[in-house]
Structures are given as structure tokens and as C-alpha cells.
Amino acid sequence: MVFGRSLHRVSLNICSDLEEVFSYPFRHTCFDNKEKKKKKKPRKGGGSRGKPTGSSKGGVVEARLVSLMDVLGLIRIRVRRGINLAVRDTLSSDPYCVVSCSNQKVKTKVVRGNCNPIWNEELTIYIKDFDSPIVLNVYDKDTFTVDDSMGCAHIDIEPLIKCLRMGLSSLPEGTKVERVHPTKENCLAEESTIVWNKGGKMTQDMILRLNEVECGKVQIQIEWIEIPGCKGLHA
Secondary structure (H helix, E strand, O other), rough: OOHHHHHHHHHHHHHHHHHHHHHHHHHHOOOOOOOOOOOOOOOOOOOEEOEOOOOOOHHHHHHHHHHHHOEEEEEEEEEEEEEEEOOOOOOOOOEEEEEEOOOOEOOOOOOOOOOOOOEEEEEEEOOOOOOOOOOOEEOOOOOOOOOOOEEEEEEEOHHHHHOOOOOOOOHHHHHHEEEOOOOOOOOEEEOEEEEEEEEOOEEEEEEEEEEEOOOEEEEEEEEEEOOOOOOOOOO
16 A cells, blocks of 8 residues: 555656646647636635545646647747748837647737737747647737737748657757758748758757738747657657
């Protein structure tokens, strides 16, 4: 019995670590429409009437672990800057970016009065299905009306995932693994390169051409992040 209790505590610690790794990147940037549950105040004296006083933490962690197991990994999107974005106010715009995938949305700060904004922000989303589209939208922040659209683009992660699945190792830092040319499907404004970096990480730099707008581009970089205990690239 002592061994069983020890094993249970180890399991809870592992689940807690995974939960922390998984939730941290979007703790301050992710927003969705889920209702927040009200926290019940504990009764004085511990426990409740007619109910067991044992903790339900194990069941909660177990449910969260199941959710984690459905995840393939994370995509980190470094939103660098906007280039010649559309004017939506009198002389300029107050642009910000929103990246969405399935029920997730992450966004950058608003840069006031600048059609060539510098964001230099990292946004992180989790991936459950490689076929789920990742969309970047640019908006002009308005105070009294609905924010105006300044264009959108799809972020194609397939070339990066393909290179990662090749299982390359021990390459010199800075090696260009693949060049991706612009097509109508990938929204690239110019050639994109996938680069091998220190520590076995691959990144892809992109300049995205914004659609549904008269002008504008956004420079980003994407990187795949493995999560211990999740399905990974070869699921």
C-alpha cells in the first residue's frame, strides 16, 4: 500500500509538470468564449455534509492529462513586424495581429499610428490536427466601433513539419534545410527558408502576403515545440 501511494504521488507530479508546460505559453495571450467557473469557498472545519472529505485533485489532473494526450505539440509564432499595412484611420492605423486555430485565439499588442509596426512578440498555440488551418488576421483597433479588418493570411506549417520528420541531426548551425517558394496556397510574399538551429531546433522565416486587403505584409517566424507525454510529430 505504501508503494501504491508513492506511485500515485509521482503520477500527480508528472501530470502537474505537463500541465504547467502546456498552459504557460498562452496564459496571458489566449482568449476564448468559455465561461469561467465560480470557485466555491471551502466550508469551515473541512469537508461537507454527507460527502467524503477526500480531495478530487487526482480526477481533475487525470482529465487534464487526457486532454494533453490529444495534443501533438505546440507552434511558437514570432510576429516580427508589419510592412506597408493598409490605412484604416485618417492617415494611419492602429494595427494588431490575431492568430487563430480551431477554438484558440492569441493576439499581439496594439501599435498606435503606424502602418509599419514592430511587434516582436511570441504567440503560442497547441496543435491537435495538422489539417486544422492556422490563420493570421490583422485588425485596426477602434475605440467606439468594431475593429476594422486589415487583411488575413494562412500560416502553412506543412513544410516545417515535413523537415522535422526527416529526423536530421548534427547539422552545422544555420544550415538551410529547405527553401519554400511562394504559391497561391501558402500566402508567401517571397521565398521562405527552413533553418537548422542550435539545439536541434528548426525555424522557418516567412513574409506573408495579406489577402482581402489592398496592401500589406507581415513578417513572422515559426518553430515547433515538443511536449513530453504528447503524441508528437509521428502520431
